[in-house]
Amino acid sequence: MRVVICDDEPLARERLTRIVREEGHEVVAQAATGMEAIAKVKETAPDVILLDIRMPGMDGIRCAKELNELNNAPAIIFVTAYDHYAIAAFKAHAVGYLLKPANKEEVLQALARASTLSNAQLNEISRLEDPLAQSNRQHIAARTHRGVELIALQDIYYFTADQKYVQIRHKGGTVLIDETLKELEQEFGDAFFRIHRNALINVNYLEMLEAIDQGQYQVRFKGLPDKLAVSRRHLPLLRDKIQSM
Numbered sequence: 187m188r189v190v191i192c193d194d195e196p197l198a199r200e201r202l203t204r205i206v207r208e209e210g211h212e213v214v215a216q217a218a219t220g221m222e223a224i225a226k227v228k229e230t231a232p233d234v235i236l237l238d239i240r241m242p243g244m245d246g247i248r249c250a251k252e253l254n255e256l257n258n259a260p261a262i263i264f265v266t267a268y269d270h271y272a273i274a275a276f277k278a279h280a281v282g283y284l285l286k287p288a289n290k291e292e293v294l295q296a297l298a299r300a301s302t303l304s305n306a307q308l309n310e311i312s313r314l315e316d317p318l319a320q321s322n323r324q325h326i327a328a329r330t331h332r333g334v335e336l337i338a339l340q341d342i343y344y345f346t347a348d349q350k351y352v353q354i355r356h357k358g359g360t361v362l363i364d365e366t367l368k369e370l371e372q373e374f375g376d377a378f379f380r381i382h383r384n385a386l387i388n389v390n391y392l393e394m395l396e397a398i399d400q401g402q403y404q405v406r407f408k409g410l411p412d413k414l415a416v417s418r419r420h421l422p423l424l425r426d427k428i429q430s431m
Contacts, residue, residue: 187211187212187233187234187297187300187301188211188214188230188231188232188233188234189206189211189212189213189214189232189233189234189235189297190213190214190216190217190223190226190227190230190232190234190235190236190260191203191206191213191215191217191236192216192217192218192219192222192223192226192235192236192237192238192241192246192249193218193236193237193238193241193265194218194219194241194242195238198238198265198286199216201287202236202265202288202293203216205290205293205294206293206297209294209297211297214226214230214232215229215230215232218241219241219242219243219244220241220243220244220245220249220252221243221244221249223235223237223253224249224252224253227253227256227260228256231258231260232260233260233261233300233301234260234261234262234263234297234300235253235260235261235262235263236263236265236293237249237263237264237265238264238265238266239264239266239268240266240267240268246264250262250264250279250280254279261281261300262279262280262281262282263280263281263282263283263284263296263297263300264280264282264283264284265286265288265293266283266284266285267285267286268285269285269329269334279324280336281296281299281300282296282300282336283327283334283336284296285334323373324338324339325337325339326339326342326354326363326365327363328354328361328362328363335361337354337356337358337361339374339377340390341356341357341358342354342355342378342388343355343356343357343387343388343391343410343412344378344385344386344387344388344391344407344412344414345367345370345378345385345386346384346386346414347366347367347383347384347385348362351363351364352364352366352367352370355410355412367380367383367384367385367386370386371386374386377389377390379423379424379427380420381405381415381416381420381424382414382415382416382417382420383417385414385415387405387407387414389427389431391407391408391409391410392405392406392407392428392431393405393406393407393408394406395416395424395425395428401418402415403415403416403421404416405424
Protein backbone atom coordinates (compact mmCIF):
# COMPACT_ATOMS: atom_id res chain seq x y z
CA MET A 187 0.00 0.00 0.00
CA ARG A 188 0.95 3.62 -0.50
CA VAL A 189 1.25 5.39 2.85
CA VAL A 190 1.65 8.99 4.04
CA ILE A 191 3.00 9.52 7.56
CA CYS A 192 2.19 12.73 9.43
CA ASP A 193 3.71 13.61 12.82
CA ASP A 194 5.38 16.77 14.07
CA GLU A 195 8.14 14.69 15.72
CA PRO A 196 10.84 13.61 13.20
CA LEU A 197 11.83 10.55 15.25
CA ALA A 198 8.23 9.34 15.35
CA ARG A 199 7.95 9.72 11.57
CA GLU A 200 11.16 7.81 10.99
CA ARG A 201 10.12 4.98 13.32
CA LEU A 202 6.77 4.53 11.56
CA THR A 203 8.46 4.80 8.17
CA ARG A 204 10.83 1.99 9.09
CA ILE A 205 8.01 -0.29 10.27
CA VAL A 206 5.92 0.35 7.17
CA ARG A 207 8.79 -0.19 4.73
CA GLU A 208 9.97 -3.37 6.44
CA GLU A 209 6.67 -4.98 5.49
CA GLY A 210 6.93 -3.99 1.85
CA HIS A 211 4.58 -0.99 1.89
CA GLU A 212 5.61 2.27 0.23
CA VAL A 213 5.92 5.51 2.19
CA VAL A 214 5.14 8.05 -0.51
CA ALA A 215 5.45 11.16 1.68
CA GLN A 216 6.01 12.49 5.18
CA ALA A 217 4.41 15.56 6.75
CA ALA A 218 4.92 17.52 9.96
CA THR A 219 1.60 19.42 10.07
CA GLY A 220 -2.02 18.89 9.16
CA MET A 221 -1.88 21.37 6.30
CA GLU A 222 1.22 19.68 4.90
CA ALA A 223 -0.49 16.29 5.19
CA ILE A 224 -3.45 17.48 3.11
CA ALA A 225 -1.10 18.79 0.44
CA LYS A 226 0.88 15.53 0.38
CA VAL A 227 -2.28 13.44 0.13
CA LYS A 228 -3.54 15.52 -2.80
CA GLU A 229 -0.14 15.18 -4.47
CA THR A 230 0.48 11.46 -3.93
CA ALA A 231 -3.03 9.88 -3.58
CA PRO A 232 -2.06 7.35 -0.88
CA ASP A 233 -4.16 4.42 0.28
CA VAL A 234 -3.57 5.16 3.97
CA ILE A 235 -2.37 7.99 6.19
CA LEU A 236 -0.83 7.45 9.64
CA LEU A 237 -1.82 10.64 11.41
CA ASP A 238 -0.81 12.22 14.71
CA ILE A 239 -3.44 14.26 16.57
CA ARG A 240 -1.63 16.85 18.70
CA MET A 241 0.26 19.01 16.22
CA PRO A 242 0.83 22.76 15.92
CA GLY A 243 -1.65 24.63 13.75
CA MET A 244 -4.18 22.23 12.28
CA ASP A 245 -4.56 19.17 14.52
CA GLY A 246 -5.08 15.63 13.28
CA ILE A 247 -8.84 15.57 13.87
CA ARG A 248 -9.47 18.64 11.75
CA CYS A 249 -7.03 17.33 9.15
CA ALA A 250 -8.93 14.03 8.99
CA LYS A 251 -12.25 15.80 8.47
CA GLU A 252 -10.82 17.74 5.55
CA LEU A 253 -9.25 14.60 4.09
CA ASN A 254 -12.63 12.88 4.20
CA GLU A 255 -13.98 15.55 1.84
CA LEU A 256 -11.57 14.50 -0.90
CA ASN A 257 -12.84 12.38 -3.78
CA ASN A 258 -10.24 9.67 -3.14
CA ALA A 259 -9.86 9.98 0.62
CA PRO A 260 -7.25 7.70 2.18
CA ALA A 261 -8.04 5.40 5.09
CA ILE A 262 -7.07 7.19 8.29
CA ILE A 263 -5.16 5.58 11.15
CA PHE A 264 -4.49 7.84 14.12
CA VAL A 265 -1.24 7.35 16.04
CA THR A 266 -1.27 9.45 19.20
CA ALA A 267 -0.01 9.65 22.77
CA TYR A 268 -3.49 10.48 24.08
CA ASP A 269 -6.39 8.07 24.58
CA HIS A 270 -9.11 10.69 25.14
CA TYR A 271 -9.44 11.60 21.45
CA ALA A 272 -10.98 8.23 20.54
CA ILE A 273 -14.56 9.56 20.29
CA ALA A 274 -13.46 12.39 18.01
CA ALA A 275 -11.41 9.88 16.03
CA PHE A 276 -14.30 7.61 15.08
CA LYS A 277 -16.47 10.63 14.32
CA ALA A 278 -13.74 11.46 11.81
CA HIS A 279 -14.22 7.91 10.38
CA ALA A 280 -10.83 6.56 11.42
CA VAL A 281 -10.18 2.89 10.68
CA GLY A 282 -7.55 2.66 13.42
CA TYR A 283 -6.51 4.37 16.66
CA LEU A 284 -3.08 3.48 18.03
CA LEU A 285 -1.42 4.75 21.19
CA LYS A 286 2.24 5.75 21.08
CA PRO A 287 4.61 4.08 21.04
CA ALA A 288 2.65 1.77 18.76
CA ASN A 289 4.52 -1.48 18.25
CA LYS A 290 5.10 -3.14 14.91
CA GLU A 291 2.30 -5.67 15.31
CA GLU A 292 -0.27 -2.97 16.10
CA VAL A 293 0.76 -0.88 13.10
CA LEU A 294 0.61 -3.85 10.75
CA GLN A 295 -2.79 -4.95 12.06
CA ALA A 296 -4.15 -1.46 11.50
CA LEU A 297 -2.74 -1.39 7.97
CA ALA A 298 -4.30 -4.79 7.27
CA ARG A 299 -7.73 -3.49 8.31
CA ALA A 300 -7.30 -0.59 5.93
CA SER A 301 -5.99 -2.66 3.03
CA THR A 302 -9.22 -3.65 1.28
CA LEU A 303 -11.23 -0.44 1.06
CA SER A 304 -10.44 3.22 1.29
CA ASN A 305 -12.24 5.30 3.90
CA ALA A 306 -14.41 6.97 1.26
CA GLN A 307 -15.48 3.57 -0.11
CA LEU A 308 -16.31 2.29 3.37
CA ASN A 309 -18.43 5.34 4.10
CA GLU A 310 -20.33 5.03 0.84
CA ILE A 311 -21.04 1.32 1.37
CA SER A 312 -22.21 1.91 4.93
CA ARG A 313 -24.60 4.64 3.82
CA LEU A 314 -26.14 2.40 1.17
CA GLU A 315 -26.25 -0.94 2.97
CA ASP A 316 -25.94 -0.55 6.75
CA PRO A 317 -28.82 0.66 8.93
CA LEU A 318 -26.26 1.55 11.58
CA ALA A 319 -25.02 4.30 9.28
CA GLN A 320 -27.88 6.49 10.43
CA SER A 321 -26.12 6.82 13.79
CA ASN A 322 -23.44 9.43 14.36
CA ARG A 323 -21.12 6.71 15.61
CA GLN A 324 -19.87 3.78 13.59
CA HIS A 325 -17.54 2.52 16.33
CA ILE A 326 -17.51 2.09 20.09
CA ALA A 327 -14.35 3.12 21.94
CA ALA A 328 -13.19 0.73 24.66
CA ARG A 329 -10.12 0.94 26.89
CA THR A 330 -8.29 -2.39 27.05
CA HIS A 331 -4.81 -3.58 28.01
CA ARG A 332 -3.79 -2.69 24.45
CA GLY A 333 -4.92 0.91 24.86
CA VAL A 334 -8.03 2.22 23.09
CA GLU A 335 -9.82 -0.10 20.68
CA LEU A 336 -12.41 1.05 18.18
CA ILE A 337 -15.01 -1.69 17.72
CA ALA A 338 -17.17 -1.46 14.62
CA LEU A 339 -20.90 -1.51 15.41
CA GLN A 340 -21.48 -3.98 12.59
CA ASP A 341 -19.15 -6.45 14.39
CA ILE A 342 -21.08 -6.37 17.69
CA TYR A 343 -23.42 -9.26 18.58
CA TYR A 344 -24.87 -7.82 21.77
CA PHE A 345 -24.49 -5.53 24.78
CA THR A 346 -25.15 -6.81 28.32
CA ALA A 347 -25.14 -4.94 31.62
CA ASP A 348 -22.28 -6.03 33.90
CA GLN A 349 -22.68 -4.27 37.26
CA LYS A 350 -21.72 -0.63 36.62
CA TYR A 351 -20.28 -1.39 33.17
CA VAL A 352 -21.62 -2.72 29.87
CA GLN A 353 -20.03 -5.75 28.25
CA ILE A 354 -19.71 -5.85 24.47
CA ARG A 355 -19.65 -9.23 22.74
CA HIS A 356 -18.13 -8.74 19.32
CA LYS A 357 -16.36 -10.73 16.63
CA GLY A 358 -13.00 -10.20 18.30
CA GLY A 359 -14.04 -11.16 21.84
CA THR A 360 -15.46 -9.19 24.77
CA VAL A 361 -14.67 -5.77 26.28
CA LEU A 362 -16.18 -3.52 28.94
CA ILE A 363 -17.26 0.07 28.37
CA ASP A 364 -18.39 2.81 30.73
CA GLU A 365 -21.77 3.49 29.09
CA THR A 366 -25.32 2.47 29.94
CA LEU A 367 -27.72 0.22 28.05
CA LYS A 368 -30.27 3.01 28.06
CA GLU A 369 -27.87 5.38 26.27
CA LEU A 370 -26.91 2.69 23.75
CA GLU A 371 -30.55 1.82 23.09
CA GLN A 372 -31.44 5.46 22.47
CA GLU A 373 -28.55 5.90 20.05
CA PHE A 374 -28.66 2.56 18.21
CA GLY A 375 -32.29 1.52 18.61
CA ASP A 376 -32.73 0.84 14.88
CA ALA A 377 -30.22 -1.99 14.87
CA PHE A 378 -30.01 -3.11 18.52
CA PHE A 379 -33.12 -4.46 20.21
CA ARG A 380 -33.77 -4.85 23.93
CA ILE A 381 -34.68 -8.41 24.91
CA HIS A 382 -34.14 -8.01 28.66
CA ARG A 383 -33.47 -5.19 31.07
CA ASN A 384 -29.85 -6.36 30.96
CA ALA A 385 -29.40 -7.03 27.23
CA LEU A 386 -29.50 -5.43 23.78
CA ILE A 387 -28.92 -7.60 20.72
CA ASN A 388 -27.90 -6.83 17.15
CA VAL A 389 -30.92 -8.06 15.20
CA ASN A 390 -28.73 -8.68 12.16
CA TYR A 391 -27.13 -11.62 14.02
CA LEU A 392 -30.36 -13.04 15.46
CA GLU A 393 -30.72 -16.64 14.32
CA MET A 394 -33.73 -17.88 16.29
CA LEU A 395 -36.00 -17.48 19.27
CA GLU A 396 -36.50 -20.76 21.11
CA ALA A 397 -38.55 -21.96 24.07
CA ILE A 398 -36.59 -23.55 26.89
CA ASP A 399 -39.01 -24.18 29.78
CA GLN A 400 -42.52 -23.20 30.86
CA GLY A 401 -42.83 -19.95 28.99
CA GLN A 402 -39.12 -19.11 29.16
CA TYR A 403 -37.38 -18.16 25.94
CA GLN A 404 -33.86 -17.45 24.73
CA VAL A 405 -32.21 -16.22 21.56
CA ARG A 406 -29.47 -17.81 19.50
CA PHE A 407 -27.01 -15.94 17.28
CA LYS A 408 -25.62 -16.63 13.83
CA GLY A 409 -22.08 -17.96 14.08
CA LEU A 410 -21.97 -17.72 17.87
CA PRO A 411 -22.67 -20.35 20.57
CA ASP A 412 -23.85 -17.75 23.12
CA LYS A 413 -27.49 -17.73 24.23
CA LEU A 414 -29.33 -14.94 26.01
CA ALA A 415 -32.55 -15.07 28.00
CA VAL A 416 -35.57 -13.08 26.82
CA SER A 417 -37.75 -11.52 29.51
CA ARG A 418 -41.52 -12.06 29.43
CA ARG A 419 -42.01 -8.32 29.22
CA HIS A 420 -39.96 -8.01 26.04
CA LEU A 421 -41.04 -11.29 24.41
CA PRO A 422 -44.12 -9.92 22.53
CA LEU A 423 -42.10 -7.01 21.17
CA LEU A 424 -39.33 -9.33 20.04
CA ARG A 425 -41.81 -11.59 18.25
CA ASP A 426 -43.22 -8.55 16.45
CA LYS A 427 -39.71 -7.50 15.51
CA ILE A 428 -38.89 -10.94 14.11
CA GLN A 429 -42.09 -11.00 12.04
CA SER A 430 -41.26 -7.60 10.56
CA MET A 431 -37.72 -8.59 9.52
